[in-house]
Amino acid sequence: VADPPVPVVLGGQTPRTRTDGELVAAIVEPSHKLAPAYPRENLKSGDLSRMGDFADAMTVRQLIDVVAFLQAHYEVVPPPVPTH
Numbered sequence: 001v002a003d004p005p006v007p008v009v010l011g012g013q014t015p016r017t018r019t020d021g022e023l024v025a026a027i028v029e030p031s032h033k034l035a036p037a038y039p040r041e042n043l044k045s046g047d048l049s050r051m052g053d054f055a056d057a058m059t060v061r062q063l064i065d066v067v068a069f070l071q072a073h074y075e076v077v078p079p080p081v082p083t084h
Helices: 020-028 060-072
Strands: 012-014 074-076
Touching: 020 060, 060 074
Parallel strands: 012 074
Antiparallel strands: none
16 A cells, blocks of 8 residues: 555546556556656556555456446547637
8 A cells, every 4th residue: 555645536637548568567567657746646666656565466367357447437539629
């Protein structure tokens, strides 16, 4: 458990679809690829996520269920068109 807790917003609008593989990788090894805009205060040290490693903490069925839940709660919207 991260201390202090890291606020996590699940679902909402996103500019692109995440593949099931990307979501699985983010859950199993959260420090593998962090978003460039990831807040530095939410890091443990260096470039390590404060989210725990869940590789041995859940079954494959649980992992599939989490990914299915996430996929169902995101809406892909095109990024705003820049105005000049």
